[in-house]
Amino acid sequence: MGKIVLKSVRKAFGEVDVIPGLDLTIEDGEFVVFVGPSGCGKSTLLRLIAGLEDLTSGTMHIDAREVTSAPPAQRGLAMVFQSYALYPHMSVRKNIAFPLKMAGASPEEQEKKVTAAAKVLNLTNYLDRRPGQLSGGQRQRVAIGRAIVREPSAFLFDEPLSNLDAALRVTMRQEITELHQSLKTTMIYVTHDQVEAMTMADKIVVLNAGRIEQVGSPMELYHKPANTFVAGFIGSPKMNLIGGALAAAEGADQIGIRPEHLGIVTEGGWEGTVGLSEHLGSDTFLKVTTGQAGVLTVRAPGEVMLRHGDKVRLAPMPGKLHRFGKDGVAL
Amino acid sequence: MGKIVLKSVRKAFGEVDVIPGLDLTIEDGEFVVFVGPSGCGKSTLLRLIAGLEDLTSGTMHIDAREVTSAPPAQRGLAMVFQSYALYPHMSVRKNIAFPLKMAGASPEEQEKKVTAAAKVLNLTNYLDRRPGQLSGGQRQRVAIGRAIVREPSAFLFDEPLSNLDAALRVTMRQEITELHQSLKTTMIYVTHDQVEAMTMADKIVVLNAGRIEQVGSPMELYHKPANTFVAGFIGSPKMNLIGGALAAAEGADQIGIRPEHLGIVTEGGWEGTVGLSEHLGSDTFLKVTTGQAGVLTVRAPGEVMLRHGDKVRLAPMPGKLHRFGKDGVAL
Amino acid sequence: MARATTPRRKALTTLAAWTVALIIFFPVLWMILTSFKTEASAVAMPPEFLGASWTLENYAEVWQRSDYPRFFWNSVVISVGSTLLGLGLAIPAAWSMAFVPGRRTKDLLMWMLSTKMMPAVAVMIPIYLLFQWLGIYDSKIGLVIALMLMNLPIIIWMLYTYFKEIPSEILEAARMDGANLWNEVLYVLTPMAVPGIASTLLLNVILAWNEAFWTITLTTTKAAPLSAFIASFSAPQGLFYAKLSAASTMAILPILILGWFSQKQLVRGLTFGAVK
Amino acid sequence: ETEITVATVNNGDMIRMQGLMDDFYAKHPDIKVNWVTLEENVLRQNVTTDIATGGGQYDVLTIGTYEVPIWGKQGWLASLNDLPADYDVDDLLPAMRGGLTVDGNLLASPFYGESSMVMYRTDLMEKAGLTMPEAPTWADIEKAAAAMTDRANDINGICLRGKAGWGENMAFLTAMSNSFGARWFDENWVTQFDQPEWKATLDFYLNLMTQYGPAGASNNGFNENLTLFNQGKCGMWIDATVAASFVTGKDSTVADKVGFALAPDNGLGKRGNWLWAWSLAIPASSQKQDAAKAFINWATNKDYLALVASKEGWANVPPGTRTSLYMNEEYAKVPFAKMTLDSINAADPTNPTVKPVPYVGVQFVAIPEFAGLGTTVGEIFSAALAGQKTADEALAEAQAAVSEEMAAAGYVK
Amino acid sequence: MSTQSTRFAARLMVAPSVLVLLVWMIVPLGLTIWYSFRIFRLLSPERTGWTYRNYTWFFNAPDFWLALVNTLLLVGGVLIITVILGTLIALLIDQPVHGQGALRILVIAPFFVMPPVAASIWENLFMHPQNGLFAALSRGLGYEPILFLEDYPMASVIGIVSWEWLPFATLILLTALQSLSSEQLEAAEMDGAGALNRFRYIILPHMTRAITVVILIQTIFLLGIFGEIFTTTQGGPGSASTTLPYMIFKQAIVAKDIGRAAAGGIIAVILANLVAIVLMRGIGKNLDA
Numbered sequence A, B: 001m002g003k004i005v006l007k008s009v010r011k012a013f014g015e016v017d018v019i020p021g022l023d024l025t026i027e028d029g030e031f032v033v034f035v036g037p038s039g040c041g042k043s044t045l046l047r048l049i050a051g052l053e054d055l056t057s058g059t060m061h062i063d064a065r066e067v068t069s070a071p072p073a074q075r076g077l078a079m080v081f082q083s084y085a086l087y088p089h090m091s092v093r094k095n096i097a098f099p100l101k102m103a104g105a106s107p108e109e110q111e112k113k114v115t116a117a118a119k120v121l122n123l124t125n126y127l128d129r130r131p132g133q134l135s136g137g138q139r140q141r142v143a144i145g146r147a148i149v150r151e152p153s154a155f156l157f158d159e160p161l162s163n164l165d166a167a168l169r170v171t172m173r174q175e176i177t178e179l180h181q182s183l184k185t186t187m188i189y190v191t192h193d194q195v196e197a198m199t200m201a202d203k204i205v206v207l208n209a210g211r212i213e214q215v216g217s218p219m220e221l222y223h224k225p226a227n228t229f230v231a232g233f234i235g236s237p238k239m240n241l242i243g244g245a246l247a248a249a250e251g252a253d254q255i256g257i258r259p260e261h262l263g264i265v266t267e268g269g270w271e272g273t274v275g276l277s278e279h280l281g282s283d284t285f286l287k288v289t290t291g292q293a294g295v296l297t298v299r300a301p302g303e304v305m306l307r308h309g310d311k312v313r314l315a316p317m318p319g320k321l322h323r324f325g326k327d328g329v330a331l
Numbered sequence C: 001m002a003r004a005t006t007p008r009r010k011a012l013t014t015l016a017a018w019t020v021a022l023i024i025f026f027p028v029l030w031m032i033l034t035s036f037k038t039e040a041s042a043v044a045m046p047p048e049f050l051g052a053s054w055t056l057e058n059y060a061e062v063w064q065r066s067d068y069p070r071f072f073w074n075s076v077v078i079s080v081g082s083t084l085l086g087l088g089l090a091i092p093a094a095w096s097m098a099f100v101p102g103r104r105t106k107d108l109l110m111w112m113l114s115t116k117m118m119p120a121v122a123v124m125i126p127i128y129l130l131f132q133w134l135g136i137y138d139s140k141i142g143l144v145i146a147l148m149l150m151n152l153p154i155i156i157w158m159l160y161t162y163f164k165e166i167p168s169e170i171l172e173a174a175r176m177d178g179a180n181l182w183n184e185v186l187y188v189l190t191p192m193a194v195p196g197i198a199s200t201l202l203l204n205v206i207l208a209w210n211e212a213f214w215t216i217t218l219t220t221t222k223a224a225p226l227s228a229f230i231a232s233f234s235a236p237q238g239l240f241y242a243k244l245s246a247a248s249t250m251a252i253l254p255i256l257i258l259g260w261f262s263q264k265q266l267v268r269g270l271t272f273g274a275v276k
Numbered sequence D: 001e002t003e004i005t006v007a008t009v010n011n012g013d014m015i016r017m018q019g020l021m022d023d024f025y026a027k028h029p030d031i032k033v034n035w036v037t038l039e040e041n042v043l044r045q046n047v048t049t050d051i052a053t054g055g056g057q058y059d060v061l062t063i064g065t066y067e068v069p070i071w072g073k074q075g076w077l078a079s080l081n082d083l084p085a086d087y088d089v090d091d092l093l094p095a096m097r098g099g100l101t102v103d104g105n106l107l108a109s110p111f112y113g114e115s116s117m118v119m120y121r122t123d124l125m126e127k128a129g130l131t132m133p134e135a136p137t138w139a140d141i142e143k144a145a146a147a148m149t150d151r152a153n154d155i156n157g158i159c160l161r162g163k164a165g166w167g168e169n170m171a172f173l174t175a176m177s178n179s180f181g182a183r184w185f186d187e188n189w190v191t192q193f194d195q196p197e198w199k200a201t202l203d204f205y206l207n208l209m210t211q212y213g214p215a216g217a218s219n220n221g222f223n224e225n226l227t228l229f230n231q232g233k234c235g236m237w238i239d240a241t242v243a244a245s246f247v248t249g250k251d252s253t254v255a256d257k258v259g260f261a262l263a264p265d266n267g268l269g270k271r272g273n274w275l276w277a278w279s280l281a282i283p284a285s286s287q288k289q290d291a292a293k294a295f296i297n298w299a300t301n302k303d304y305l306a307l308v309a310s311k312e313g314w315a316n317v318p319p320g321t322r323t324s325l326y327m328n329e330e331y332a333k334v335p336f337a338k339m340t341l342d343s344i345n346a347a348d349p350t351n352p353t354v355k356p357v358p359y360v361g362v363q364f365v366a367i368p369e370f371a372g373l374g375t376t377v378g379e380i381f382s383a384a385l386a387g388q389k390t391a392d393e394a395l396a397e398a399q400a401a402v403s404e405e406m407a408a409a410g411y412v413k
Numbered sequence E: 001m002s003t004q005s006t007r008f009a010a011r012l013m014v015a016p017s018v019l020v021l022l023v024w025m026i027v028p029l030g031l032t033i034w035y036s037f038r039i040f041r042l043l044s045p046e047r048t049g050w051t052y053r054n055y056t057w058f059f060n061a062p063d064f065w066l067a068l069v070n071t072l073l074l075v076g077g078v079l080i081i082t083v084i085l086g087t088l089i090a091l092l093i094d095q096p097v098h099g100q101g102a103l104r105i106l107v108i109a110p111f112f113v114m115p116p117v118a119a120s121i122w123e124n125l126f127m128h129p130q131n132g133l134f135a136a137l138s139r140g141l142g143y144e145p146i147l148f149l150e151d152y153p154m155a156s157v158i159g160i161v162s163w164e165w166l167p168f169a170t171l172i173l174l175t176a177l178q179s180l181s182s183e184q185l186e187a188a189e190m191d192g193a194g195a196l197n198r199f200r201y202i203i204l205p206h207m208t209r210a211i212t213v214v215i216l217i218q219t220i221f222l223l224g225i226f227g228e229i230f231t232t233t234q235g236g237p238g239s240a241s242t243t244l245p246y247m248i249f250k251q252a253i254v255a256k257d258i259g260r261a262a263a264g265g266i267i268a269v270i271l272a273n274l275v276a277i278v279l280m281r282g283i284g285k286n287l288d289a
């Protein structure tokens, strides 16, 4: 119902090659997350899939049907826009009901589905407002509501939860995951949130400047990043990369160690001085300047009360080192 | 330079009492973070402070000067809008330079500051584009740039980092923190991100439906939440709240234990079955259904590979229990 | 904006705005006043305001003298008909130019406007002959078509500007929601552009209503609208200001009333708050 | 039932006729009349286009004395020689009939005719200690104008047309020039603006107007002057005879202080008055000749005059067409009746000025080019009146413009 | 959002308009070009033939160049007045005031008046040196009345036409003003921009497209104006207020010389195109973005 295949897809805006050439297969029913730095082309890729932009070259198939130049309405996809794109002249109710109306649903059915969606999204009290009278998070929820009321062959989400508070975000994340589990519909999801990416995805696509750096399951990316870019991008705070002698000793150009894999030890390891320490309650992030390894970020338990200037010794946990070659590729 | 005092501030949109009445003092040079569920009135409060909305009643002072009905321009504040509010007809460069131009800065000075800001914000290559040609995150950065180039008596940030990727978010977070440390300017910051709130704030204001639930330092809120609302809101995943016999045994109506304070033990504790398990790499979040304590969320190390249906025993770490009375207020 | 203006400021702007409005309106007001004066009083020097001898005679005479309802009805049919027909053609065209601009779009727009460059008097004979030949001379349908063609570029231009203000993402959202082109234009674009469409409609009805060259050149009796009615009152031998004023007042009154009713639409601003 | 479309000008007499249609319908129940009533310029434009392109929209046209000979020559107008006997063609004033007859065919039936004359303020003349002769000379006029001018009280000695146009200032100036012995063209169509007669005319006119005329006169036409006169701001006004009924009418502040005199002369045997008629004609292309003729007969018949008199009084009868009207004792009581008749009789379209001319027309030249030429010259003279050029410059310009056009149109080889 | 399919649909949707306008342009234009080389006088149908003199007549006419200058003066003058005043008035009536609805109707009312009527109201009731209100005013103040139409004919015509077109500009600009998002203004206010700077840097740029449209549409209309001149000054005194369209009008309507009028029409089209090209060069880029 929703296998999407992109072949040598290229997209340029005038002079600017936003996506220089990309192949990607998304299996039916998969939950795929696109991550990558801001401006790397995630939204653009989503819009290409949606049919809102023309490919500059390349082809695209949905379920073996070529859709390279099919209009959006014929692709049967639903999308949540990064900028919401709500209809300002319609009430929340009408906004959510719009796709149903377009699909020719009866008023009763529309009402039923809208009510259900509103309940899930905590929007019941706002159904008769106009988008202009809603808070940012409320608007985002309306946009999600509009996508989930109908049954598309795939969902496209562009940072749908970025304006929600933590609690609601957790709820929404679970709602979307459940939606995915019950519908088994292909979902493509753009996010900047590590937790979302790691917990929701069947497969994560890491993009960088329009190129795919790695495709894999969350654990693959976490444990076996293909290169330093992915290593640095997946996991927060990001992996410490160490060059020089320490790396050479491991037979690599650079070695990497995640902050959560650095232990505070009393003997051995690398000695250093605490710089910044950030207390999150549950955890404490330390920036430690070491002699051998440069500045390292360490995730320590929340109780650790080390302060600026304190001396510590850090040791990598065994087996958690990543080794990278000259070109940044994992060895 | 930037002490802000709100007294009995009330704001209603027509019938809707968005902020029913609120007192708040923000000291000069403080970094205050507003958190609260979507739609609780954070943006509204910020707009009231900015002077973009009229108070329905109450008064407001900045540095002992009454500004209750002063226009925004006279308050000397800078703001980053949740919706960016960039000037669509100006290039990025002009957008950022605009406040400087308004302040009568010389072209050289404008250029210098814009270049510096662009560097910090990773926008150097985009200075000549129009906002319409930028990605969401890029737009947000331009909005931040526009606020930081000048020297206001206080900064107002409305979810300024919500569209940025994790890496950039960390960088930006540190930039803003450093900005704060070097300028010592009052900053008011709205966010949904726990990490931002915990690491940046001198003082966090927890809002709920337009009311202040608690004001305090991040660690105060984490360790001594005033009530169940704050307890549930600060910390992610949120604190487990347990009622019934277990709570009664502690002499409370409800007891709370954070996921990171539940240990997986082999003996004693509460026995339960693993439901959902979310693997983040660095951590694993487990939902465990226990007999005595209901469903509990547990943060286990990333290596923990428990799966759906596995049996575990959970024990709260000593001294980490929170006790709440009948009305949800901490005992 | 969410801030209330102070009553003082509002009073001041009110005063300023009304002063300006009255200055602009004064000639029309003076014409209406004149229409109630006797001819002698109309040209009296110094001008008579309160002391003038007021009369309804001019209206009575104008009403009696010509078949006002017929002219009026023709005007309504011609101006409304041509505008609606024009909108029907222009909305899709403006949609394409605003949302799917190509390299040639601006040239195309300019070319459309350039069809209006030929001075009416210069093409009078060709058009006249054409209409005779097509058998639509002195028919309402002929005038509807002529005025529609005359105003079409203007309608397209105005709609184009208003459509340009609408963020294309909202139309994209509609497309994703399964709306076909028709639904997109009908349910999303048109309602969002209502103020723009309303002012386009009004302006073009007025343009058509006031058109006084072709409407007179291309009609004799059957399709003659109010412009011909006016032409039968202007500049005859004798004093005429009061009667001409009465006739003119009768000609603009309907459109003034239309303006009054449509002004809400005209001035309603939409909040585009739903788009970042 | 036959429907005919009648194009009329929007002056009072025509409007009055539309109000009397019951009588026509009573007599011709099988004919229905559709009116097209338009302002003079617009009407002329519409009917000319129609007739020249064979549009066939109209069955009866209201046309002026200028058009009849020109259109007649093109064969565009149907002959009215076969109107019924009760029409009494011989009753028409000879000057009128002459102007409307081409090659022996009466092509239009006069509905209303006029000439021009002097209207003056008896009270002001009295105050100045002057009397106006029945047939004044231009010198008399100048003297009177000088005597009556009273700038302090905003009274101008004389008001004359200054607005550019062949039917505006040029109608007046051409008629005036006749009394100075000037002509537009000599027998060989050579333009005559370089002749002393024209110089004398223009000098006199400009002098009169700048000294005794109202400010801004270059924009005054018939209506503007009428307004001024009615407001008591003019000592004299030389214009259409039809104005007489307005200046003595209810909208005039000087109604009881107006005297009339023949248009002035210069002792050369010609007076400076014109001759004009609005007449009804039938396009040759009309399919409804019979109905149209029935209508014209009704509208321009003696009976119609009687009808108007019975309904609206003698003062409102369309003047200037029939001898019998002026024989009528009732009508003779109308104050300006005789003066009108005398003025009309004093004009001779076929022999308008002192020297012979190759054209017909008193205040116009009945050739197709005249409307354009007259307007061009009118603009030049109007500029002279506004003080933008001297009389000599104006005449030289007029001479150049007109002779060039005449050459281009093939009149002068 | 331009994709193949939308582009196709877009072509389909402009097609009807383009088609009818094409016919509407080509047929009269073709005929006019044809006539412009013919000897064709309505009242002298017996004279026919080909000629180029219709064109040379215009170039040789003593007032032709003056007429060109006047045409541009009229267009330029009215544009300047209507755009500036229109912007100011739009800003004023966009403010919250009492009786906004009525106010706006009053402001756009002049547009409701038919041009010939408007011209005659101004000529007779206002500018007339004896009967006009202005004259009464100056007399009341102890001055001689100004001879508007005689001494300042072009300025008077420009004034009248500006009054007629002011509502059009105001209305379009007002509608544009209302689509300005209030957040941008708020942001500018936060950035320390005062009312004047907000106008200059935010409001004005936002309105450029609307102003461009006003300029282009009005230019096209104004380039063809002759009725107001005919009613008021008759192009005079002399040819002081003669414009190209008025010259054509005289040839077509008064002299009934269709050939010359057609040639004049072609000249006018060329002039209009030149003006349009200059305008598009200058301000055309405001149309996109």
Ligand SMILES: Nc1ncnc2c1ncn2[C@@H]1O[C@H](COP(=O)(O)OP(=O)(O)OP(=O)(O)O)[C@@H](O)[C@H]1O
Binding pocket: A013, A016, A018, A036, A037, A038, A039, A040, A041, A042, A043, A044, A045, A082, B132, B133, B134, B135, B136, B137, B138, B163, B165
């Ligand atoms: N219309 C356009 N013209 C030119 N460049 C564009 C246009 N739209 C986007 N871009 C550029 O293309 C690149 C990719 O944009 P895109 O919106 O896909 O980024 P993104 O990955 O979604 O970023 P973010 O996470 O910030 O939303 C950016 O560098 C952007 O500046």
Ligand SMILES: Nc1ncnc2c1ncn2[C@@H]1O[C@H](COP(=O)(O)OP(=O)(O)OP(=O)(O)O)[C@@H](O)[C@H]1O
Binding pocket: A132, A133, A134, A135, A136, A137, A138, A163, A165, B013, B016, B018, B036, B037, B038, B039, B040, B041, B042, B043, B044, B045, B082
């Ligand atoms: N113009 C308005 N009219 C009516 N209600 C409004 C208006 N603007 C905001 N509200 C309501 O006020 C409440 C607070 O809105 P606000 O934008 O301050 O929320 P917020 O805390 O910033 O939420 P978020 O985190 O989603 O941005 C919301 O319930 C919203 O629906």
Ligand SMILES: [Mg+2]
Binding pocket: A042, A043, A044, A082, A158, B135, B136, B137
């Ligand atoms: Mg994006």
Ligand SMILES: [Mg+2]
Binding pocket: A135, A136, A137, B042, B043, B044, B082, B158
């Ligand atoms: Mg908000």
